[in-house]
Amino acid sequence: MIHLPPGFVWGAATSSYQIEGSVDADGRGESIWDRFCKKPGATADGSSGAVACDHYRRYRDDVALMRDLGIKAYRFSVAWPRVLPRGRGAVNPLGLDFYSRLVDSLLEAGITPLATLYHWDLPQALQDEGGWAERSTAQAFAAYAEVVARRLGDRVKTWITINEPWCVSLLSHQLGKHAPGLRHWPTALAAAHHVLLAHGLAVPVIRRESPGAEVGITLNFEPAVAASPSAADLDAARHSDGSFNRWFLDPVFGRRYPADMVADYAKAGHIPESGVPQAKDGDFATIAVPADFLGVNYYTRKIARSDSVPEAENDPPTVVLPPAPELTTMGWEVYPEGLYRLLCRIHFEYGPRKLYVTENGSAWPDPAAAHGRVHDPQRVEYLRGHLAATARAIQAGAPVAGYFAWSFLDNFEWERGYTQRFGIVHVDYATQVRTPKDSALYYRDAIRAGGVEE
Numbered sequence: 012m013i014h015l016p017p018g019f020v021w022g023a024a025t026s027s028y029q030i031e032g033s034v035d036a037d038g039r040g041e042s043i044w045d046r047f048c049k050k051p052g053a054t055a056d057g058s059s060g061a062v063a064c065d066h067y068r069r070y071r072d073d074v075a076l077m078r079d080l081g082i083k084a085y086r087f088s089v090a091w092p093r094v095l096p097r098g099r100g101a102v103n104p105l106g107l108d109f110y111s112r113l114v115d116s117l118l119e120a121g122i123t124p125l126a127t128l129y130h131w132d133l134p135q136a137l138q139d140e141g142g143w144a145e146r147s148t149a150q151a152f153a154a155y156a157e158v159v160a161r162r163l164g165d166r167v168k169t170w171i172t173i174n175e176p177w178c179v180s181l182l183s184h185q186l187g188k189h190a191p192g193l194r195h196w197p198t199a200l201a202a203a204h205h206v207l208l209a210h211g212l213a214v215p216v217i218r219r220e221s222p223g224a225e226v227g228i229t230l231n232f233e234p235a236v237a238a239s240p241s242a243a244d245l246d247a248a249r250h251s252d253g254s255f256n257r258w259f260l261d262p263v264f265g266r267r268y269p270a271d272m273v274a275d276y277a278k279a280g281h282i283p284e285s286g287v288p289q290a291k292d293g294d295f296a297t298i299a300v301p302a303d304f305l306g307v308n309y310y311t312r313k314i315a316r317s318d319s320v321p322e323a324e325n326d327p328p329t330v331v332l333p334p335a336p337e338l339t340t341m342g343w344e345v346y347p348e349g350l351y352r353l354l355c356r357i358h359f360e361y362g363p364r365k366l367y368v369t370e371n372g373s374a375w376p377d378p379a380a381a382h383g384r385v386h387d388p389q390r391v392e393y394l395r396g397h398l399a400a401t402a403r404a405i406q407a408g409a410p411v412a413g414y415f416a417w418s419f420l421d422n423f424e425w426e427r428g429y430t431q432r433f434g435i436v437h438v439d440y441a442t443q444v445r446t447p448k449d450s451a452l453y454y455r456d457a458i459r460a461g462g463v464e465e
């Protein structure tokens with residue numbers, strides 16, 4: 012048995028667009044995901060989050076289930092277009108009321124709420140003005156953060172500004188896989204800058220409105236190793252780490268953008284040699300505002316190989332899979348050691364005050380629920396391995412204060428629609444019946460025991 016320390020925060024996570032549904036209820040405005048899902052081919056099964064898990068109407072039952080499973084903390088996200096249907100200006104009180112009721116029911120159930128302010132559902136009205144490519148969206152985010160923190164800040168004491176800036180910027184504006192579905196390097200790097208700026212602008216605002224709260228940002232990480240000792244592959248791994256991990260980590264920790272990556276992007280013609288044109292004097296100081304914690308999302312690693320194609324076409328670099336991999340249905344390698352190394356690396360190289368694993372989980376071809384059970388042995392093993400890796404990182408000195416299983420419920424997995432099940436709780440989308448999978452029961456037992464088998 013390897014133990015997590017006393018007081019460790021055992022949590023589960025979701026996000027608004029992936030579970031809530033009720034996209035037209037109570038004055039909610041349109042989000043970029045509502046719009047994006049209407050494009051033919053945008054999602055694997057032609058679906059959207061219009062109904063999802065119907066959590067907007069079933070949140071009380073969901074909270075009760077979390078309580079029954081012994082989950083101690085819940086990371087949810089607030090849908091910006093519920094609160095400010097046009098992105099800025101008029102506040103929709105009914106939207107705020109929903110999150111206020113959710114927070115109250117969590118507290119009544121003895122579950123600590125953690126609120127993420129941006130998990131990708133940008134109001135479409137702001138996209139119509141250019142979205143994250145525009146500096147004004149960062150300012151609008153800070154104003155939105157103020158409205159939410161003012162209303163919930165007496166009860167929510169942990170805030171995450173932005174979820175996964177890499178996805179918000181490169182995946183959505185360069186690879187085109189997520190809303191708004193653009194493919195343009197300079198726009199993607201402008202979006203990355205404004206998302207980081209939005210974080211920096213919002214931190215002091217949230218602190219003011221929610222006294223005593225802790226505030227941080229969640230980044231997603233994919234550690235990269237070279238597929239071979241060749242200089243080209245080693246360089247592909249450096250570049251992959253730079254574009255995915257360091258481009259965001261470095262500025263948040265006061266190091267501006269990594270020089271090797273500025274050079275790479277300039278060489279590829281994405282930005283001038285002088286750097287990101289949108290980065291103005293003072294922005295880096297704003298972005299580097301000392302945060303109370305860093306949220307770490309980890310799912311897998313990358314093995315990077317250079318191909319004999321121009322760098323601009325091989326970016327992100329080609330990924331090869333290990334010879335006998337255990338792959339999830341996302342095609343992701345199961346590699347718990349990567350979480351241990353990542354947490355240690357961040358601790359030793361960046362020195363955050365505190366870390367939370369804000370997402371970690373896996374999708375598998377789960378069988379349908381039968382007699383109230385869903386057997387998901389691979390997810391149980393994934394969970395065990397990554398909790399053990401977290402415990403080992405803590406033993407090595409990393410200040411990891413909590414772990415949030417992704418996800419509490421099966422849900423709308425973005426461009427994959429409903430084809431990927433990440434939940435520890437199974438959702439029958441036809442009936443909305445929830446069935447805790449074996450992994451949920453395993454998690455409940457691990458929480459009780461305070462640790463997992465090594």
Ligand code: FCB
Nearest residue numbers: 026174175231424425433
């Ligand atoms: C992360 C997202 C989350 C979910 C998981 C599988 O990148 O934050 O919403 O889609 O991946």
